[in-house]
Structure formats: structure tokens, C-alpha cells
Amino acid sequence: MREELAPHVHDITRALGNKVSEQEIERELSSYLNVYRVSLDTAKRSIVKKHGGNPATLAIGVNKTLRELLPGEQSVNLLVRIVSVNEKDVTVEGSTKRILYGILGDPSTTIPFTAWEPLPVPLAKGDVVRVQNAYTKEYRGQVQVNFGIRTAVGKAAADALPEFKPAAGQPYVGKPTPVRVVDLREGASNVAVTARILSVERREVEVDGAPKAVFSGVLADETGKSQFSAWKDFDLKGEEVVRIEGAYVKSWRGIPQISFDERATITRLKADLLPPAERLNVSPRMWIEDLADRGGGADVTVRGILIDLREGSGLVNRCPECRRVLRKGACRLHGEVKGEPDLRVKAVLDDGSGALTAVFDRELTEALLDKSLDACISAAKEAMSTDVVRDELADILVAQPIEARGNVTSDDYGLMMIVDSAKILKVDVQSEAREMLESLEGSA
């Protein structure tokens, strides 16, 4: 451990102009890492800041695998294979600029990347590259790697990256912490969960051209549900109750989910330890303020009022490449393209405790309108404007109490629900009012 940290200790002292002794830095770094358990990157930046230095002068990033990346990392080093790479022109502050975008892969996972500055070496599919001082951002709940002006990219030998190796994280130290499903938070590691497997399926994913099996599904305890991914075949079966020790929590598309690999141990427990699957599988009804506290949730139900339709609701055109909705005929990434028509609703759902953006896909929108996409296209053609579709949706939806079920993700722009099912809420106002009045008079 100490040997591994030596270059970083050196890096910090250098960034601080050798004003602070290496022993002192080493002691602080070890405290940040072992007592406060923050990431190496955060620890380094914090120490430099604390002593009045500029964290941007740190030269040695932290080596990470792609799966370890979190949004908002300032300086990471990666050894990755170029899974795909494309060029495109974008307009930045009025001038045109050529950038690269594509997908990076290592044995742990694959992640999209963008190179904003010209690179010293051409990149081609299959190249293995060493990247220093890259940074990450979150886009639609997914981590993206960016190469900026400080980033150095160099080719490495094709065999520098093992052709295929199962994801192997660092072994955990100490006993796993028991956690209830409702309390799972992004970034937690070495946790223990006792839960019933509600569903599990085997998926094949490709890691560096090699197939890899992931076992993913949904598990639950009395407090809630979570999606999970097992990176090793534990022979999990639906309905069984298991104790998973040594799991970690990572957000996938903005929702915290539990993941575990060969570091985890699975113990099979008695089936009656937890309520039956049909009791655990209900979508919990939640207040939006609680979802905001938790940072989203999988398969939750919210009751509220659609108080506003957002821009981009109704008949839209999508980019054929990335499915983004076009603005004025142009895609944010791919420029002017021939759009593919689609229907969707982006509305503000407010339950009096908070608000989220609810997104309804084409199928749900067609059901709400009781009209097909084709009918909407001809209506818009006739009216020479797509506004007719939007207006009709506003007429049906705005001020309407609804119950919506789906996954709620959280990012810099607040909460967003990808709606799975929705219905107009019919409430027996009289009986609820009577009940409240009785309890009011009872307590007076």
C-alpha cells in the first residue's frame, strides 16, 4: 500500500512546492484514505487545497478501471482499448471545431468518451491507449470520460491490456456493513444485504470483444427493491432468500443499484425469512421530497399533478444515430440530420412535496391521446404545425391528478421519472374528506 502511494505523496509535495514534508503528507493521505475513506483523487486534491496549493498542478492522476469511475472526477489515469471512435464537427462559441467521440473499454466495463482537443496520435478501433488526466461528467445518468486540454493520450502495446480478464476489484478490508435495501447509497462498498431475489436473468455483454455473462435482476427486502448485477455466476434463482456479503453500490443510469463479483460471498437462507415475492414486488408509493433525499429510486409510484408540459413534448424528431430529440432540425451531437418522428411527453409532476420531470414514451403518449403516431403526423401536416399535438396533450394532461410508476433518476437537473405506466387518478374525495374531518373533530 505504502509503495503504491509513494508517487502520489511525491506528487502532492511537488504540487505544494516542497513546503510540507513527505512524512506529513503521507500521514495525512493515509488518514484521508483509511480513516475518512474518501477516494484517492479527492484525498490528493483536498490535501493540496488545505495547504494552500492549486490542485490543478497535480500531475499524477489516479489509475482507475472504467467501472470505478464516478461523475465529476477531475483527474484520472486510464488504460483502455478504443472500442469505437468517430469524428464530428461541433460549434463551440461560434466557431467550428472537430472533436472525437466513441467508446472506451477495459476488462471492467465500457464507457463513452469525448476528446475535445486534437490528439497527438490518431486513434483507431482496437488501439490500446494510456490516458492521463482525463475527467468525467455525467450525462443522462451515465458517466462519460472527457479528454481536455490537460489530458495526455499515448499509445500502448496491444498486450498492455489483458485480452480478457474478469473484473477484479481490490479485496475488501474488514467486515461487511449490513444495510437495508432502502438505505443503499451510491458509492457504498463492502455492504451486506439480506434479500429475496425477485427476478434474475443472464445477459451477455461484450468486454473487449470477449463475451462476458452478467446476471442481473431485481432483489428486495421489506424496505424496498433494487436492481442488481452479479459479475460472477452465483447460480442465483428467483424467489430464493440470500445474504450477500461484500457487495458495492453503483449508480447505473442515475439509480443506485447493488453489484457484486467474486469478492462477494452468498449464503442461502430459509425461504420464510422474508415476506413472499408478491408482497415484496409492489411498487412503493413515495413522496417526491423523499426521492430527492434518496437520489432516485427503482420502480416507485408517485401521485401528483401534471402542472406543466415541458418544451419538446408532443410530436418530436429524433436523431437517427443517438435518439436525441432534434432542436430546429439539428442534433446536439450530430448536427443536421434527417429526423425520425416520435411522440413523447415531458411534463412536470408535482405532488405538493416536490417536483420531478416525468417522461412518457411513444406508447404511453399514444394511449393518453388515444391516437397513433401516424394520426398525429397527419394532424400536424394539416395544421402545418406540431403545436396541435402539444396543445391537445396540454388539454388532456395539465392540472390532472395522475399516478405514475417507473424508475426515478437523479442528476444535476433534478429528478426524472421514466414512466412505465400511468393512470389518471380517481380519488374518492368525499370519503377522504369525511375521514379527515372526523379525525379533526376527534382530536379537537
Add this chain to the structure above:
Amino acid sequence: MNREVAWRLFASEYNDANLEAEGGGERPPSYIVTPLGARVNRVFVVGVITDVENVGTDGQPMWRARVSDPSGTFHVYAGQYQPEAAAALSKLKPPVFGAVVGKSRIYSPQPGTTYTSIRPETVKAVDESVRDFWILEACRSLRKRLDAMGEAQRMDPLTKEGLVKIGVKAAIADGIVQAVNHYGKVDLSRYTAMLAEGLRYLLPEYREPAGTGEAAPETPTTAKDERSTEPDETETKVLEVIATLDKDGKGAAWEGILEAATSKGVSKDALEESINALLDKGLIYEPILGRMKKI
């Protein structure tokens, strides 16, 4: 950055507010803090839009709408910077059930006088079921604040942390502490009565028979508007009192109305009830807190 929640609250609580507060951050949002501690930046109200009027000029219209709920009246103003809401308002034909989402506004022309209003973002005609559901939600919301404020009034010293400890959400606790510091110990019974009034409004068993017989046959009641818009006997008396006392055009003061009404044999309770009914029916309004004016 989360979007400001849209509060459901009754007009009477909203109009009782005279405290403005600022949030934090780069572009701090402004809030109106009500006596029960609702920190309101955005509201969602559904009520009867009783009248819509252009109080601006033809070239620069400013649409004013009154939206009444079981407790009182919201004032909604939409001008050139709210083109969509202004257009929607101008097309409405009152009386109509209407939903308004908008930003809270407070205006203080001189110290001691404040007016609250709403700057609308969205205006839409709705049906009665949406209005009824709104009343229920406003009642729930009011109940939560009444309970929390009740706890707060028993707490000494009152702190946000203390409230959070007993289960009040941090965002609500903040508003309650601000409200207590500004308004002191407010009379909760008034708001409890407002809550009960709101709930009874939804229940047919509490609905008074419409009109007093002679007025009823002539009242062109639509199927949905089951309540008479004509004043009953007591209300007519109160209406006369208000008209007589309103000498300077600024409305009749509450003390004067009470005195005059008592001398005409109207009890204080009946008077309050009548005033509420008259506000509801859109026959009077409250231009300034504590003053009534005939429309």
C-alpha cells in the same frame, strides 16, 4: 438544483402573509412565508375564476383575475411578460373552474400594507372534480402545517433541529421558525376552522340548501354550480353595512362592520360566515387586509 414545489394552500392563509424571504444561491428565489410557515415560491390553485378584467390599457394589457376558494380569493395578474397565461386568461368566460400555476408575489405600497398576488405561469379551465381534489390536497397540506405549528408553539426554545427531530421535514421546519419569529404566536383555531370549513365544503351532508326560496327559481344554476350566487337575508344586511361604511372607497373596516352588524342583530359568527360566503360569491373582496369592499 430542484424545481420549486407548487404549494396547495387556501387563499385566506396566503393573503394573511406579509413576510417576504430570500433563498440562498446565485439567483436567490423569493418566498412568501405564511403565518403557518409555508415558504411559498410557486403555488398551484384551483378555484372559481369569478371575473377577469383588463386593468391595463389596450396596448399594454394587464389581465387581473379573481380565483375564489372556500376560504377567500386569490388575485392573479398577467401582463406582457406572461403572454401565454395572459392569453389564456383573456379567453376565459367566468364563472369557470380554473387551475393556475404561478409564482408568489407580495407588494407593499406603504409600510403596514401588503397585497399578495400570483403571477401565473399556466392557466387552464378545468372541471369540478379537479377543483374538489385540489381542496382535499389543500386541506391535507394545511393539516400538516397546523400539526407542525402546534408542536412548534409548545416548543421552548423553538429550533429547526428540534422540529426535525420530531419528524418535521427540514424545508418545512425552516419556514415555521421564520413564521414564528415574524408573526409570533398565531391563533391556530382560526386555521383549524378554515380546515374544517374546507372539508365540509366537499361533503354534501353539510351543503346548505341553495337560496331562500324566492331567489332559487330565478337563479340560472348550471348543473355544476349548485351553490346560489345570490346573497341570503343576513348576507344582504352585511352587504348593505359594507356599502354604507365604505365612504372613502378603500373598503369598510372590520371593526366598523362588526359594530354595525351587531346593532342589526347579526351575531359575530353569523357575520363571519356571511362575509366568507360573500367573498365566495364574488360580491365583496378584501382590497386591504381587514377591509371589505363591495364589488
